[in-house]
Amino acid sequence: MRKTILITGSTDGIGLATARLLAAQGHQVLLHGRSESKLADAQKLVAEAQDGSQTECYLADLSNLEEVMNLAQTIREKHEVLDVLINNAGICRTSTPITPDGLDVRFVVNTLAPYLLTKQLIPLMNASGRIINLSSAAQSPVDNKALTGQTHLTDEFAAYAQSKLAITMWSRTLAESLGEAGPVVIAVNPGSMLGSKMVQEGFGVAGGDIGIGAEILTRAALSDEFADATGRYFDNDAGRFSSPHLDAQDPEKCRRVEQTVESMLAKFSL
Numbered sequence: 001m002r003k004t005i006l007i008t009g010s011t012d013g014i015g016l017a018t019a020r021l022l023a024a025q026g027h028q029v030l031l032h033g034r035s036e037s038k039l040a041d042a043q044k045l046v047a048e049a050q051d052g053s054q055t056e057c058y059l060a061d062l063s064n065l066e067e068v069m070n071l072a073q074t075i076r077e078k079h080e081v082l083d084v085l086i087n088n089a090g091i092c093r094t095s096t097p098i099t100p101d102g103l104d105v106r107f108v109v110n111t112l113a114p115y116l117l118t119k120q121l122i123p124l125m126n127a128s129g130r131i132i133n134l135s136s137a138a139q140s141p142v143d144n145k146a147l148t149g150q151t152h153l154t155d156e157f158a159a160y161a162q163s164k165l166a167i168t169m170w171s172r173t174l175a176e177s178l179g180e181a182g183p184v185v186i187a188v189n190p191g192s193m194l195g196s197k198m199v200q201e202g203f204g205v206a207g208g209d210i211g212i213g214a215e216i217l218t219r220a221a222l223s224d225e226f227a228d229a230t231g232r233y234f235d236n237d238a239g240r241f242s243s244p245h246l247d248a249q250d251p252e253k254c255r256r257v258e259q260t261v262e263s264m265l266a267k268f269s270l
């Protein structure tokens with residue numbers, strides 16, 4: 001059955017490769033990016049795999065939460081059902097690490113924006129829907145003051161690893177609160193050091209085959225093995241469901257991170 005699948009950050013790297021795979025299987029892929037020209041290029045590439053009329057493009061800078069709200073509203077206006085949401089967009093190294101609101105852009109793009117987008121789009125999703133959140137092998141304990149912008153981390157990898165543990169933690173709490181009636185929520189480490197722009201710019205190495213990440217995201221989006229996996233963490237370095245960082249196994253710590261995220265997003269009435 002043809003599914004409608006939104007992939008954030010599908011202008012490059014793993015997101016773009018996943019869009020091509022899913023489009024080639026006949027699914028309707030909603031492409032998202034922050035650059036109009038990269039979105040147009042991505043749409044052309046995806047159209048090579050499939051009739052271009054089945055893709056749609058959505059422009060939004062996820063470091064701006066008002067744009068996240070507008071993105072969600074536009075999708076709600078155009079679609080009654082969303083089958084799969086892949087929260088793939090992510091950032092590590094950047095020349096503008098702090099947003100105008102004083103927040104670390106890694107926390108905004110990698111943790112807050114996907115939470116807000118997900119909450120806004122859940123009404124379009126049913127129990128067979130899937131929310132796939134991009135985690136990472138890099139997971140470090142979340143410093144609440146850094147998350148809320150009261151202090152700033154000088155190490156970009158520390159900020160990235162904290163933002164990735166934070167999304168892994170709220171994936172679990174969201175799965176619990178949605179229960180069986182809601183879509184499945186799964187955190188996925190797509191594989192480490194896959195050769196995307198993020199890895200090449202961050203580590204100065206070519207990196208591995210991006211297709212490894214695209215293949216696991218496609219499986220997470222569609223295959224039966226993920227249908228009952230809500231709240232779980234899939235580690236593609238190990239090739240199996242696994243345990244995330246200890247903090248993501250601690251219900252109380254997970255709830256605290258989710259409460260902080262909720263309070264930071266309170267003005268958007270989730």
Ligand SMILES: NC(=O)c1ccc[n+]([C@@H]2O[C@H](COP(=O)([O-])OP(=O)(O)OC[C@H]3O[C@@H](n4cnc5c(N)ncnc54)[C@H](OP(=O)(O)O)[C@@H]3O)[C@@H](O)[C@H]2O)c1
Nearest residue numbers: 009011012013014034062063089090134193194196197198
């Ligand atoms: N590559 C790996 O080995 C690896 C390992 C673990 C986890 N991951 C995760 O996998 C996901 C995909 O990463 P990747 O490796 O494919 O990196 P990438 O090639 O840099 O792709 C990141 C995507 O996110 C988009 N993006 C970044 N900041 C954005 C913003 N402010 N607003 C909207 N879109 C934004 C990028 O848009 P532009 O095209 O405009 O830059 C791009 O489409 C990320 O969540 C990453 O953390 C990757």
